[in-house]
Amino acid sequence: MPRIGVVTFPGSLDDRDAQRAIRRADGEPVALWHADHDLQDVEAIVLPGGFSYGDYLRPGAIAAVSPIMTEVVAAANRGMPVLGICNGFQVLVESHLLPGGLIRNAHQQFIRRDQRLIVENADTAWTHRFQPGEEIVIPLKNGDGGYIANEETLEYLEGEGLVAFRYAGVNPNGSLRDIAGLTNERGNVVGLMPHPEHAVEAGFGPDMPDAMRSGTDGLRFFESAVEALVARAA
Numbered sequence: 588m589p590r591i592g593v594v595t596f597p598g599s600l601d602d603r604d605a606q607r608a609i610r611r612a613d614g615e616p617v618a619l620w621h622a623d624h625d626l627q628d629v630e631a632i633v634l635p636g637g638f639s640y641g642d643y644l645r646p647g648a649i650a651a652v653s654p655i656m657t658e659v660v661a662a663a664n665r666g667m668p669v670l671g672i673c674n675g676f677q678v679l680v681e682s683h684l685l686p687g688g689l690i691r692n693a694h695q696q697f698i699r700r701d702q703r704l705i706v707e708n709a710d711t712a713w714t715h716r717f718q719p720g721e722e723i724v725i726p727l728k729n730g731d732g733g734y735i736a737n738e739e740t741l742e743y744l745e746g747e748g749l750v751a752f753r754y755a756g757v758n759p760n761g762s763l764r765d766i767a768g769l770t771n772e773r774g775n776v777v778g779l780m781p782h783p784e785h786a787v788e789a790g791f792g793p794d795m796p797d798a799m800r801s802g803t804d805g806l807r808f809f810e811s812a813v814e815a816l817v818a819r820a821a
Contacts, residue, residue, distance in 0.1 A: 589816035592629035600637035612809035634675030647677030676778035687736035693761025701793035
């Protein structure tokens with residue numbers, strides 16, 4: 588059973604939800620503490636949502652220099668799968684594992700909604716159980732989710748196929764080019780603002796056309812990682 592670490596920072600909210608999602612995907616969640624340097628022999632890492640350090644300075648800016656991030660960055664650069672969800676995406680950007688930045692939502696308000704996404708890149712450690720062009724529904728909740736980058740970076744992301752997800756129907760936060768999530772060139776690091784860990788069990792997920800709270804599209808993120816790790820170990 589693959590061991591997948593979930594880092595808890597001061598102000599993390601969704602670390603336990605991420606651990607639960609990993610268990611539902613037949614992985615073994617391992618709690619990691621921001622002040623440690625020990626990754627406890629995990630094979631993948633999730634940086635969860637929340638408000639690390641109260642979003643002081645910039646969301647994710649202080650968490651990005653936490654002791655454990657030295658190890659996370661080094662592991663990611665070696666090819667370890669790393670998923671950053673919402674605040675975790677902000678930490679990945681602040682750690683320069685993914686390019687660009689995330690700013691206050693365009694309407695200056697916190698938003699919470701079941702968000703439609705288009706899968707743009709299904710060739711990563713966290714997305715290979717999806718199909719390119721597939722529409723999925725994942726809960727979204729953020730106040731600083733507007734993705735920005737200069738034109739050169741945006742063209743690079745588009746040209747290299749590094750946009751992992753785009754908002755569909757509604758762009759909830761003013762993200763440039765409707766970008767909801769990114770991957771790195773190697774495909775082991777993925778960050779997105781919506782919360783797949785909140786869509787892993789029928790009855791507790793987003794509303795879907797066939798039934799309320801029935802959405803489980805988020806489970807495939809974690810199943811993708813577990814499957815990739817099992818295949819690597821075989």
